[in-house]
Amino acid sequence: MLQQVSHSAASGAIAVEAVDLVKDFGETRAVDGVSLNVPTGSIYGLLGPNGAGKTTTLRMLIGIIDPSSGSRCVLGRERPLDAAPEVGYLPEERGLYPAMHAREAIAFMGALRGLPLAEGRRRAAALLEEHGLSDWAKKPIRSLSKGMAQTVQLLGTIVHRPRLIVLDEPFAGLDAINQGRLEELIRRETRAGATVIFSTHVIAHAERLCERVAIVAKGRVAFDGRVDEARARLRPIVRLRTRATDGPWRSAIPATARREGDEWVFELPEGGPEPLLKALIDGNAGIDTLAIERPGLHDAFVAIAGNKAAAEMGQEKVQ
Numbered sequence: 185m186l187q188q189v190s191h192s193a194a195s196g197a198i199a200v201e202a203v204d205l206v207k208d209f210g211e212t213r214a215v216d217g218v219s220l221n222v223p224t225g226s227i228y229g230l231l232g233p234n235g236a237g238k239t240t241t242l243r244m245l246i247g248i249i250d251p252s253s254g255s256r257c258v259l260g261r262e263r264p265l266d267a268a269p270e271v272g273y274l275p276e277e278r279g280l281y282p283a284m285h286a287r288e289a290i291a292f293m294g295a296l297r298g299l300p301l302a303e304g305r306r307r308a309a310a311l312l313e314e315h316g317l318s319d320w321a322k323k324p325i326r327s328l329s330k331g332m333a334q335t336v337q338l339l340g341t342i343v344h345r346p347r348l349i350v351l352d353e354p355f356a357g358l359d360a361i362n363q364g365r366l367e368e369l370i371r372r373e374t375r376a377g378a379t380v381i382f383s384t385h386v387i388a389h390a391e392r393l394c395e396r397v398a399i400v401a402k403g404r405v406a407f408d409g410r411v412d413e414a415r416a417r418l419r420p421i422v423r424l425r426t427r428a429t430d431g432p433w434r435s436a437i438p439a440t441a442r443r444e445g446d447e448w449v450f451e452l453p454e455g456g457p458e459p460l461l462k463a464l465i466d467g468n469a470g471i472d473t474l475a476i477e478r479p480g481l482h483d484a485f486v487a488i489a490g491n492k493a494a495a496e497m498g499q500e501k502v503q
């Protein structure tokens with residue numbers, strides 16, 4: 185059973201705070217003035233293309249590397265390494281000893297965070313059983329599939345029941361089934377009270393999981409806030425198909441509207457749907473379909489970070 189913690193997102197407490205983090209590697213500035221606030225008990229996504237500075241930011245946040253300038257506070261501690269026993273970290277570069285048994289690997293990772301080895305073995309066995317891997321507890325890592333091995337490393341990341349879980353591109357290399365299992369594990373950990381920060385270049389994962397996101401591009405934070413706030417930056421989209429091709433109702437359709445097949449596609453006018461609907465009815469447009477779509481996080485990302493950043497993620501907006 186996962187340990188409950190006393191903090192929650194509803195309390196307004198901040199689990200991780202960063203102010204103007206900068207990191208230079210020689211002449212290269214990898215992170216350029218990143219500021220973040222991660223509420224306790226939330227799922228927080230660092231979203232951006234590879235090379236945007238996400239990994240460097242995560243490593244600075246938890247004290248693996250120090251910033252060139254700026255400050256950070258983790259679980260109330262100004263020195264992130266002081267909070268290390270309460271932090272679980274899954275790096276982008278996966279690494280387990282191939283000859284080590286799955287249960288021992290999990291227990292060993294817990295021991296690195298101060299968990300007694302015997303207790304780590306007990307918890308590891310329970311976690312493996314819970315995830316349907318009990319038959320593999322005493323099998324060497326080299327005998328596991330890639331998805332199983334990544335699950336073992338993830339279980340090792342949480343075996344000491346951390347208050348803060350930091351995952352760097354955790355979905356990379358997983359098939360759809362294991363991605364779904366990982367998403368559920370993340371949700372379960374936050375239901376138990378943990379705070380989760382994960383980086384990703386896949387917008388769908390962030391949209392399904394996150395309450396808040398930071399959109400990162402070229403070492404800077406272009407947006408930091410709630411997912412619904414990012415989406416609210418764009419107006420809803422109207423998709424309209426009419427039986428009539430012309431008439432007085434056409435004046436209600438913005439000049440920026442475009443045709444997609446037999447549909448009109450345009451942003452919902454400022455007045456909302458009612459004036460539009462009235463103009464269509466009064467003008468005998470003959471409405472076949474009228475759909476109002478709320479923009480997704482993908483559209484918000486493109487609007488905030490630009491199509492170039494989306495293209496670098498392989499997710500450019502198709503016009």
